[in-house]
Amino acid sequence: MQLVCKKCQSKVDPSQVPPWCRAKAARSALKGSLAQAMVALKKGGLPMAEAKELSHHLARKAGACQRCGGTAEGAYGECEKCGALTIQWSPSRVKAVIAMVLGDTNRP
Ligand SMILES: [Zn+2]
Numbered sequence: 001m002q003l004v005c006k007k008c009q010s011k012v013d014p015s016q017v018p019p020w021c022r023a024k025a026a027r028s029a030l031k032g033s034l035a036q037a038m039v040a041l042k043k044g045g046l047p048m049a050e051a052k053e054l055s056h057h058l059a060r061k062a063g064a065c066q067r068c069g070g071t072a073e074g075a076y077g078e079c080e081k082c083g084a085l086t087i088q089w090s091p092s093r094v095k096a097v098i099a100m101v102l103g104d105t106n107r108p
């Protein structure tokens with residue numbers, strides 16, 4: 001399965017990425033670390049160039065375009081405003097993990 005970002009014409013193939021790696025990369029991107037997301041994708045078996053392209057298209061915020069912050073829905077969402085591809089892997093699971101992490105740091 002190959003996806004093309006309408007905004008930057010990047011081609012990415014997320015079907016090669018194993019599930020554990022998706023969760024890790026998605027979490028890293030939501031925390032704001034694209035470098036970490038890229039490392040996770042590389043460990044998942046993607047070549048450097050593809051890991052880089054793909055990490056740049058991961059959502060930084062649930063339900064929002066990675067580029068302009070517009071609305072992007074679904075696992076492979078296309079922004080309503082700018083047309084950029086935004087990849088969101090299992091957002092509900094990712095949200096649960098973030099809530100857990102935040103809950104931990106809030107504990108006295
Ligand atoms: Zn793009």
Ligand SMILES: [Zn+2]
Nearest residue numbers: 065068079082
């Ligand atoms: Zn956008």
